[in-house]
Amino acid sequence: MDEVNIDVEVLDEVFKKTVSSVEDSKEKIFDISENARQESNHISLELENLKTEINEVINHTDQLEVAARRARQQLAHVSRNFHKFNETQIREAYEEASQVQIQLTLSRDKELRLRLRRDELDRRLRSLKNTVEKADTLITHISVVLNYLQGDLQKVGRALESAQNRQQLGFKIIQAQEEERKRVAREIHDGPAQSMANVALRSEIVERMLNQNRIDEAKTELRLLKELTRASLTDVRKIIFDLRPMALDDLGLVPTLRKYTEDFQKRQGVEAKMTIIGSDRRVPSTIEVAIFRLIQESLNNVAKHAQARHVDIRIEFKPQVVHVRVIDDGVGFTPPEKGGGLQFGLMGMKERTKLLQGKMKVDSTVGKGTTLSFSIPLKHRDDKNPAATEKTT
Secondary structure: OOOOOOOHHHHHHHHHHHHHHHHHHHHHHHHHHHHHHHHHHHHHHHHHHHHHHHHHHHHHHHHHHHHHHHHHHHHHHHHHOHHHOOHHHHHHHHHHHHHHHHHHHHHHHHHHHHHHHHHHHHHHHHHHHHHHHHHHHHHHHHHHHHHHHHOHHHOHHHHOOOHHHHHHHHHHHHHHHHHHHHHHHHHHHHHHHHHHHHHHHHHHHHHHHHHOOOHHHHHHHHHHHHHHHHHHHHHHHHHHHHHOOHHHHHOOHHHHHHHHHHHHHHHHOOEEEEEEEOOOOOOOHHHHHHHHHHHHHHHHHHHHHHOOOEEEEEEEEOOOEEEEEEEEOOOOOOOHHHOOOOOHHHHHHHHHHHHOOOEEEEEEOOOOOEEEEEEEEOOOOOOOOHHHHHOOO
16 A cells, blocks of 8 residues: 655645635624624614504504594484584584594504514514524634634644544633633623613613603613613623632732632622631642632532532642632532532533642532532642742733
């Protein structure tokens, strides 16, 4: 069999063209998504105005029906007592009944047209929201492919040495990144993005009110706008904190965790106590972030699943390792070593601990709470310069 020669440069060129094509597709899908969002916002505004107009037309139609009924009664009275009315009175009765009936017919036609327009806009709005949802999902999938193509696959020479291991590791990392990005995107979409769209919508309503000299109503809307903007700002700050708590860099792990546990206690109504054993000191930034995320995820699991009344966080600093224990008095569960299954969140925490060459232990009994234990080494086995590792960022 002839030996097959692989031209790495040609493969790299193919990858570059593929990446460029995928990036262009991603931009086009993003444009489609944004255009659909903008159109859905305009349709929402038109729907709101249309519903107001329909209510006005319905009220007007009801008034015309009352007037038409009275006109018909008057006309019937004139017809029965024909000899008591002169020609002008008879003509006026007929003309009034005819005019009111025409107005009623026109009003009913207008109401029907508006209802049909409303139903059409409802269908378009649902279709646009479906388009936005599909586009967002497609962008996420394309991002996974794009990041994968831009990663180890472009380094074909090195990838050929250990393709299987690199592929598995690279894909896990990319998948984790995309899941995090998807979570952040969902939080922004469901929180600040919706609020901002609502702000834009209400701003247009305020503008129309001012044009119509409805000052008091405009002031009420402006107050609502102010509250909405403040709520959006709170959501944005929460998302920023979840991405990277700035206090972690400025103050360190322990003060940041104290503030987080205080907020957790107020937010969830679960009594949270934190105990520090040993000398509280700054550790490498990577370790601080990892420990913060592990405790954050542990508390999230307590809030979502444990139904606990109390949780203890214990952090012990030793020269070469940091031990962390999160203990709750919740409902507990059956851990894997006793025949149970490992929850997805715990799997992620275990993977994060393994990446830091640490150990994680789950100790739980149904009805007796759960204890999560982490041991994170401060110096990795592959560290060549321990002094550099201890340097904080």
